[in-house]
Amino acid sequence: MEAILLVGGQGTRLRPLTISTPKPLLPTAGVPLLEHQLVRARDAGVTRIVFATSYRAEMFSEAFGDGGRLGLDIVYVTEDEPLGTAGAIRNASTALECDADSPVLVLNGDILSGHDIPAQVAAHEKGEAAVTLHLTLVDDARRYGSVPTSPDGRVMDFVEKSPNPPTNQVNAGCYVFRRSVIGSIPAGRVVSAEYETFPQLLAAGEPVCGYVEAAYWLDVGTPAAFVRGVNDLVLGTLPSPVVEVDGSGVLLLENASVASTARVDGGTSVGAGARIGAEATVESSVLFDDAVIEQDARVVRSVVGRGARICSGAVLEDCVIGDGVTVRSGNQLLNGARVWPNTELPPTAIRFSAE
Ligand code: GTP
Secondary structure, eight states: OEEEEEOOOOOGGGTTHHHHSOGGGSEETTEEHHHHHHHHHHHTTOOEEEEEEOTTTHHHHHHHTTSGGGTOEEEEEEOSSOOHHHHHHHHHGGGOOSOTTSEEEEEETTEEEOOOHHHHHHHHHHTTOSEEEEEEEOSOGGGSEEOOBOTTSBBOOOEESOSSOSOSEEEEEEEEEEHHHHTTSOSSSOOOIIIIIHHHHHHTTOOEEEEEOOSSEEEOOSHHHHHHHHHHHHHTSSOOTTOOOOSSSEEEOTTOEEOTTOEEESSEEEOTTOEEOTTOEEESOEEOTTOEEOTTOEEESOEEOTTOEEOTTOEEESOEEOTTOEEOTTOEEETTOEEOTTOEEOSOOOEEEOO
16 A cells, blocks of 8 residues: 655744754654654555655655665655645655555654554445544544544544534544545645545545544644653553663663663653763653753753753753753753753753743
């Protein structure tokens, strides 16, 4: 089976991490975020994947090449201007090789999901659907596209980000399209799958189906979600074929070092060459390669960028620290504070909070 992977977004909600690296390539428990889904797609029978790229397109081919390393055949189609989700699917379809009736898997590049892809494809074929969406269940559907279905699995409506969602079944960002249906999406202009393509298919009476499965699912759109996704991979809450979990609750990458008196836990990932000093605490956090946490520093639910230095006694809670930043002693950064790359916060006794 062939697949299209949507990876052209700018990832604005994850800045400054996405200034130098697109969201799908952010280091996530030792590999680029999208690698977890790529390998799951391969294990589900996908052999060839078209990457729909736009923002920093060249970084994807540098990371994955022709896909041989992962046992996949990967090709790249780059938009001159971002075409939106359905516009990107249409544009990438020029590189598909399958026939008009074949199922094509379409994946958002920023999702972590444990759902059963072959079961979704089987539901698509059984329903002879134009498109079949994976629908997951969330407690509060207001931030998502809510998708009610009939008892036989047919989608009845698409209600995007409503204050009164009709159901807690939401669009999980993984679709199976009949190839010919992709051909009906207008070419060469911005088209949204969520706001345009899916509602139009429904209005035209096309069979649009929902495959409901409440397996592990996370939209890695915000810093908090990114941190949670890494923690869940390291803790084994979301098993990934490319992460080896040893039960310690910590992932140490190549040449990472942790002082024996430091406390590191909660699904923390310590990047290659990163160092954690004596008496430091690092809890449920993500340290990119070569980050340094000095002695007595405290880092909780935060991301520390490549080569950044958190000096002795500094405190970070729920923060994003860009690449190459130095946070000097005395700083306390709390509640979603973000520090842009290559800046230096001088020694201080000031608490800075985003709220
Ligand atoms: P935010 O800017 O933080 O909303 O993130 P985003 O740019 O990734 O947007 P969003 O989370 O809505 O995108 C969902 C998926 O579609 C992601 O995998 C994006 O990379 C991808 N995507 C969004 N817009 C485009 C586009 O115009 N072209 C392509 N090729 N992919 C897109």
